[in-house]
Amino acid sequence: METRDTLLNHFKYNHKSGAIKATYDNNGFTIETSATQSFSILISPDMVDINKPVSIIVNGKL
Structure with missing residues (x-):
């Protein structure tokens, strides 16, 4: 019986992937990329x- 970890193959890409993390509170959005x-x-x-500015x-830049 042969066992393989197929999960690793699902995350191999030929290009670099990006990421975005965003939060919002009180009409303000903070985004990290x-x-x-x-x-x-x-x-x-x-x-x-x-009715208020967003x-x-x-x-880190407005």
């Missing part, structure tokens, strides 16, 4: 007070 050139933010009116900080 790694190996990412661009991304889109979709904001629901349920997430923010549309701030977006990406990798």
